[in-house]
Amino acid sequence: MAVSKHYPNRLGILGWLIRGRWGIERYMYTLHRVTGLGLLAYFLLHILVTSQRAFGRPAWETTMAAVSHPIFRIGEFLVFVAFAIHAANGIRLVAIELGWAVGKPEEPVYPYRTSLHVQRPLLVAVMIIAAIVVLIGGFDFLALSRAGHVAH
Amino acid sequence: MRETKLWTWHIATAAIILVLLTLHMIIMHLDDVLGAFNPSGGEAIAWANVLARSQMVFFVIIYTLLLAVALYHGLYGLRTILFELGLRRPLQKLVNVVFWIGGIGLFVLGTCATIVTRIPAIVPWLWATF
Numbered sequence: 001m002a003v004s005k006h007y008p009n010r011l012g013i014l015g016w017l018i019r020g021r022w023g024i025e026r027y028m029y030t031l032h033r034v035t036g037l038g039l040l041a042y043f044l045l046h047i048l049v050t051s052q053r054a055f056g057r058p059a060w061e062t063t064m065a066a067v068s069h070p071i072f073r074i075g076e077f078l079v080f081v082a083f084a085i086h087a088a089n090g091i092r093l094v095a096i097e098l099g100w101a102v103g104k105p106e107e108p109v110y111p112y113r114t115s116l117h118v119q120r121p122l123l124v125a126v127m128i129i130a131a132i133v134v135l136i137g138g139f140d141f142l143a144l145s146r147a148g149h150v151a152h
Numbered sequence: 153m154r155e156t157k158l159w160t161w162h163i164a165t166a167a168i169i170l171v172l173l174t175l176h177m178i179i180m181h182l183d184d185v186l187g188a189f190n191p192s193g194g195e196a197i198a199w200a201n202v203l204a205r206s207q208m209v210f211f212v213i214i215y216t217l218l219l220a221v222a223l224y225h226g227l228y229g230l231r232t233i234l235f236e237l238g239l240r241r242p243l244q245k246l247v248n249v250v251f252w253i254g255g256i257g258l259f260v261l262g263t264c265a266t267i268v269t270r271i272p273a274i275v276p277w278l279w280a281t282f
Binding site for chain 2: 008009012013033036037039040043044047048050051052053054057060061064076080083087090091094097136137140141
């Protein structure tokens with residue numbers, strides 16, 4: 001069995017952003033981690049906040065009133081944006097991990113084609129999906145639909 | 153081999169989260185656009201809607217499942233980031249223990265809240281007993 005040699009991670013967190021002429025996929029790696037950490041922080045708080053419903057209606061309504069300030073609404077929208085990016089990029093990562101999005105092996109005939117020719121269009125496609133989801137979410141979060149009801 | 157299994161679970165939970173969290177987002181955050189599973193109308197977080205959903209077995213099951221898989225996925229992701237920073241073996245073990253205890257604790261809290269909300273009469277009884 002092959003034993004991998006251990007190399008120390010000298011760059012640490014800074015390695016997410018600096019050093020190297022990287023492609024957009026590398027920055028998606030950073031964005032995936034940042035959105036993941038944001039979603040985890042929100043999720044842990046979300047469990048604590050929504051558990052208040054166990055104490056009945058008054059406790060629930062008091063808690064919901066405490067988080068009804070517009071700043072929380074904006075924060076929730078940012079969480080929704082993080083969800084859309086993390087989910088769409090996650091689909092891409094799983095597709096690559098399982099070998100579905102790396103292309104078929106072929107003879108190295110000039111002009112050469114690499115797996116990037118498959119991966120880059122996939123990246124663009126999933127980000128378009130994320131953008132559409134964010135637009136639909138924005139319509140709801142920014143209460144544009146309710147503004148429409150009021151106008152009518 | 154153990155790490156491979158943990159990683160495989162990370163991917164499997166991602167697939168489950170994609171389905172369940174999308175459903176959750178549709179119900180809770182696209183209520184103005186779609187208005188699904190809010191029998192009393194109005195805001196998805198209105199007490200009447202929260203209570204109505206908690207009475208449906210379907211929601212009890214999917215919320216409990218979503219809680220479990222999301223906790224695993226999120227904490228495993230954070231564990232990966234921390235381990236990549238080059239933690240020494242004793243610190244890695246500490247992270248594992250803290251994440252297991254914290255994860256199970258949050259799962260128990262969330263699951264209890266789901267079950268207790270399903271049986272509102274249990275709250276006064278719990279207060280009186282404890």
